[in-house]
Amino acid sequence: MTGSSQISVRRLTGGVGAEITGADLADIGDGAAFENIHQAFLDHGVLVFRKQRLEPDELVAFSSRFGPLEQHVLKQFALPENPDVFLVSNVKDKGKAVGAIRAGQYWHTDCSYMERPTMASLLYALDVPSHGGDTMFASMVRAYEELSDTMKALLANLRAVHDYTNAYDTFFAKFPDRPPLSEQEKAKVPPVEHPLVRTHPETGYKALFVNPGFTRRIAGLTEEESRAILDFLFKHAQQPHFVYRHIWAAGDLVMWDNRATWHLAVADYPMDERRHLHRTSVAGDKPR
Ligand SMILES: O=C(O)CCC(=O)C(=O)O
Ligand SMILES: [Fe+2]
DSSP states (O other), rough: OOOOOOOOOEEEEEEEEEEEEEEOOOOOSEEEEEHHHHHHHHHEEEEEOSSSOOOOOHHHHHTTSSSOOOSSSHHHHHHHHEEEEEEEOOOOTTTSSSSSSTTTTTTOOTTSSSSSSSSSEEEEEEEEEEEOEEEEEEEEHHHHHSSHHHHHHHHOOOEEEOOHHHHHHGGGGGGSSSSSHHHHHHHHHHHHHESEEEEETTTTOEEEEEOOEEEEETTTHHHHHHHHHHHHHHHHTGGGGGGGEEEOTTTTTTETTTEEEEEEEEOSOTTOOEEEEEEEEEEEOOOO
16 A cells, blocks of 8 residues: 555544554555644644554654654663654563663653754554553643643743653653663753743644653742642643543554644553553653
């Protein structure tokens, strides 16, 4: 099949996400299919494609249609033969984890701790456990929309500090199996400030841009003020009507727009079963 443009788009929830059918991502071609997928990505924030067969270079080729790819700071978890592909995996080789374990088991947007956070992330499932290990997504556009005008005005001029080590100090601290960041890795990810509300450069929608994983504090407020507002926003933003929960099957490719969504990996699956996914990241711009 060469690049059929006959894709269909079906919304998955009222909050976020759509399923695309009729697309073979290994051979998307030069026709209208890619443009239709790109539009659906902007419209729905999360896209689900099922029954795909993607070699690493095919995953990279499809991902690159959205823009230049970037590599994660944890270089040891890249595929040796294809460093644009990162392993999200609980598989061990000679007792050593082959991929980032416990990756994303807290609500976050990818690499919000970078000056230019990841624009899009693509995750392709090779092995999935017999049950559990779902990934949840939440719309930060809808979460923002449902705030009062007074709260929106309060947030409009605020900036927040994002820091990768926040996830290590809070979430990973409970799990000694996740190796700490080396000094070298830490030096590559100093804290950064971003607007608390960002305007999507392609859709023009505003979205909340703070997350429990990487947002350390709101700049210019006391620790207590910052904590109270962040805790409110974090609770507000994870309401079920903003959320889609993806139950994985091998062959699924799910991609999401980090400018408009949060996600979380649910850690409820048997750890003696393989959960092994390939992952690419499309570079983003400076949030405004
Ligand atoms: O394992 C997952 O479901 C998601 C992990 C994650 O946060 C990511 O790949 O960005
Ligand atoms: Fe993530």
